[in-house]
Amino acid sequence: MKSDKRGTSTGWRRRALRLSLLGLVAAATAALLAACGGGGSSSSSGGSTGSASEGGGEAANVSLEGDPKACGTLNLYTWEGEAPEELLQPFEKKYGVKVKPSYMTSSAEAIAKLAAGATSQYDMVIAAAEIILPMRQAEVIKPIDPSLIKEYDKLFSFATEPMEEDGELWALASDWGVNPFLYSTEVMKQEPTSWADLWNPELKGQVSLWEDISLIWVGASALGMDENPEELFNLSQEQLDEIRDKMLELKGNVRTMWSSAGDLIQLYANKEIGASMGWTYVLNELKAKGAPVKEAHIEDMGAQAWTEGPALSKDISPDCEAAAYEFMNYLVSPEGQAALSASSGYTPVNPATKALMSKEEQENTGMNDPKKFLGSAIVKKAPADPEAYNQTMQEIIAGLS
Amino acid sequence: MSVIRRHRWLQALLLFGPAAIWAAAFIVFPMVEAVKMSLSQIQYYHLVHDWTLKNFDTFFSNPLYTDALVRSAVRGLIVAAAAVAISLPLAHFISFRVKKHQFVWFAGVVVALWLGYLLRIVGWRILLGNDGVLNGLLTSVGILSHPTKVLVFNPFAVILVQVHLAMSFAFIPIFVVMQRVPHRLMQAASDLGARRWRQILEVEAPLIAPGVAVGFTFAFVLSFGDYFAPQLVGDPGSVGIANLASSQFEHGLAWPLGAAIGVVMIVTVLAVLMLPSILMWAYRKITGFRADRGADPSQVNPGALHEEVSAA
Numbered sequence: 001m002k003s004d005k006r007g008t009s010t011g012w013r014r015r016a017l018r019l020s021l022l023g024l025v026a027a028a029t030a031a032l033l034a035a036c037g038g039g040g041s042s043s044s045s046g047g048s049t050g051s052a053s054e055g056g057g058e059a060a061n062v063s064l065e066g067d068p069k070a071c072g073t074l075n076l077y078t079w080e081g082e083a084p085e086e087l088l089q090p091f092e093k094k095y096g097v098k099v100k101p102s103y104m105t106s107s108a109e110a111i112a113k114l115a116a117g118a119t120s121q122y123d124m125v126i127a128a129a130e131i132i133l134p135m136r137q138a139e140v141i142k143p144i145d146p147s148l149i150k151e152y153d154k155l156f157s158f159a160t161e162p163m164e165e166d167g168e169l170w171a172l173a174s175d176w177g178v179n180p181f182l183y184s185t186e187v188m189k190q191e192p193t194s195w196a197d198l199w200n201p202e203l204k205g206q207v208s209l210w211e212d213i214s215l216i217w218v219g220a221s222a223l224g225m226d227e228n229p230e231e232l233f234n235l236s237q238e239q240l241d242e243i244r245d246k247m248l249e250l251k252g253n254v255r256t257m258w259s260s261a262g263d264l265i266q267l268y269a270n271k272e273i274g275a276s277m278g279w280t281y282v283l284n285e286l287k288a289k290g291a292p293v294k295e296a297h298i299e300d301m302g303a304q305a306w307t308e309g310p311a312l313s314k315d316i317s318p319d320c321e322a323a324a325y326e327f328m329n330y331l332v333s334p335e336g337q338a339a340l341s342a343s344s345g346y347t348p349v350n351p352a353t354k355a356l357m358s359k360e361e362q363e364n365t366g367m368n369d370p371k372k373f374l375g376s377a378i379v380k381k382a383p384a385d386p387e388a389y390n391q392t393m394q395e396i397i398a399g400l401s
Numbered sequence: 402m403s404v405i406r407r408h409r410w411l412q413a414l415l416l417f418g419p420a421a422i423w424a425a426a427f428i429v430f431p432m433v434e435a436v437k438m439s440l441s442q443i444q445y446y447h448l449v450h451d452w453t454l455k456n457f458d459t460f461f462s463n464p465l466y467t468d469a470l471v472r473s474a475v476r477g478l479i480v481a482a483a484a485v486a487i488s489l490p491l492a493h494f495i496s497f498r499v500k501k502h503q504f505v506w507f508a509g510v511v512v513a514l515w516l517g518y519l520l521r522i523v524g525w526r527i528l529l530g531n532d533g534v535l536n537g538l539l540t541s542v543g544i545l546s547h548p549t550k551v552l553v554f555n556p557f558a559v560i561l562v563q564v565h566l567a568m569s570f571a572f573i574p575i576f577v578v579m580q581r582v583p584h585r586l587m588q589a590a591s592d593l594g595a596r597r598w599r600q601i602l603e604v605e606a607p608l609i610a611p612g613v614a615v616g617f618t619f620a621f622v623l624s625f626g627d628y629f630a631p632q633l634v635g636d637p638g639s640v641g642i643a644n645l646a647s648s649q650f651e652h653g654l655a656w657p658l659g660a661a662i663g664v665v666m667i668v669t670v671l672a673v674l675m676l677p678s679i680l681m682w683a684y685r686k687i688t689g690f691r692a693d694r695g696a697d698p699s700q701v702n703p704g705a706l707h708e709e710v711s712a713a
Binding site: 105106108109111112115134137138139205209254255256257259270271272386387390391394395397398399400 | 446447465468469527530531532533548550553554632635636637638640645648649650651654655656
């Protein structure tokens with residue numbers, strides 16, 4: 001019958017269309033999977049296969065064959081405040097190469113991004129000593145030839161040495177510092193003398209911690225574990241659990257976590273918190289705003305010292321590599337160091353920079369007495385078991401409500 | 402007859418092809434890759450596809466993750482319920498009470514969507530902050546002697562902000578279905594003696610139920626997967642499952658665990674979406690109720706309506 005035939009025809013059409021749609025989706029998916037490949041240990045890293053136990057890397061036999069001017073734009077992956085116009089403009093003017101900075105919020109983010117293929121996006125990445133090993137293991141950076149850095153031998157050795165591994169230089173130290181204990185003088189009338197002061201009941205709801213593995217070092221210092229510096233980067237699970245339990249005693253004091261300089265600046269500027277882990281850059285910005293925030297000079301700094309500088313992306317082109325060496329030479333020259341330090345507030349690695357700094361700048365950065373400024377602080381390195389440290393960090397953050 | 406008209410498969414290809422390719426590229430393929438990654442491991446920052454359930458075992462054996470999942474789900478249900486509860490009377494008012502310029506009222510509700518998601522969250526942080534507008538107002542009128550810190554960086558602030566973010570998404574589907582409710586039905590119910598609450602409950606509610614379900618779903622999914630509100634206006638304990646998933650990629654380089662968390666999130670959302678259907682199926686199984694059956698004639702009292710009207 002007509003209506004039956006129409007009903008059957010409609011049902012057939014719907015079934016056909018449904019099947020066609022499913023078939024198309026399946027075919028498209030299969031095509032995409034085939035095109036992108038799968039399996040193997042190199043599919044997501046973009047690096048070479050085989051053992052990556054020590055990261056490998058090319059032999060340090062760089063020759064500057066490229067033409068810096070042909071580079072055009074040097075893409076720099078760095079931290080906020082470390083690529084000011086005062087630093088970049090003289091370089092750009094002299095070499096005709098534009099430096100384009102992008103900002104990271106954590107070292108792990110940088111490694112993740114580079115390992116996922118961003119090595120073709122960035123020519124240089126500012127790498128701290130604590131991420132040299134992970135970056136080598138992820139095979140995202142290549143060695144630097146120190147013989148091509150004119151002032152390399154004049155730089156502070158305690159800053160440059162942590163960047164060397166297995167006889168090769170993996171990043172050029174351009175600044176260093178100590179992540180301070182920041183506090184509001186309106187909340188804490190007396191200057192803190194130890195990380196243990198964060199546990200003061202008077203700081204209830206006033207503390208902010210950095211959402212970073214560094215909060216483990218705070219707990220380690222509070223427990224006196226930094227008396228054996230090397231052990232800090234090879235803590236056992238029992239020791240990590242002890243640190244976690246100690247940090248969870250901060251419950252009630254911790255109001256919120258911060259993950260970027262801007263975040264922490266806003267927290268202090270709006271008087272949301274009174275004490276925190278911090279960065280010198282944040283302190284300088286708050287001072288410029290007239291905020292009543294100071295840096296505490298504490299005895300048990302622990303693993304809060306750091307050194308960092310540009311590393312070369314493994315996919316950098318020869319022209320940009322030549323430009324990168326020019327940039328690195330400029331960066332560690334006294335003029336470059338003075339410009340970087342003036343913006344970031346971090347301490348230069350070139351002792352000759354002192355002559356170009358005002359007395360106030362020397363005091364703020366510790367350049368008047370670098371060894372004293374470093375004090376008891378330990379330069380951070382990569383932990384032996386990053387998964388365990390990360391797990392502990394997350395348990396601390398989740399438990400601090 | 403053209404070639405296209407003659408071949409149904411060609412019609413299907415042209416009609417559904419672009420959408421199918423889009424769905425495959427941006428939905429199916431990423432999900433397949435996420436599942437694949439969740440069954441892998443990281444060794445020296447390289448992904449090793451060894452088809453292991455270790456990541457799911459880590460997830461379900463550690464209360465850090467299961468608590469965050471439950472916390473996010475519960476928060477999602479609260480936010481969805483609140484967003485729907487606010488949207489319903491608002492949509493009803495605009496649909497049935499506003500006679501002119503309904504679009505202006507509608508635009509007034511959804512204009513918040515024009516602003517950036519992050520911008521709105523930061524705006525709330527400024528509004529509720531220690532030095533914020535609300536504290537300023539409360540101290541200036543004398544309600545508070547000094548600014549209070551209880552307005553922000555706590556679970557309440559997260560829920561408040563998420564309700565604001567989700568409200569527009571809940572409101573739109575509810576408003577759309579409410580627009581389709583014939584006013585004459587409500588009038589007929591009124592003429593037959595039904596009170597206002599009965600008109601809403603027995604005439605309007607069944608007709609707008611699908612829109613309410615959709616609005617609830619949108620609001621739940623938004624809150625459940627939200628990353629920024631817990632981070633920017635919450636305390637450390639407000640960490641949601643989305644924050645933990647993100648953290649595996651940002652801080653821990655534990656991508657397979659992050660992917661496993663993502664897979665669990667997808668399954669959770671699907672389970673919540675299917676819950677009404679599952680409950681309805683169970684209800685029908687237990688009671689034998691069939692929506693397509695009319696009332697049993699032997700049980701109908703023809704005079705019942707007359708008696709009800711007289712009683713009213």
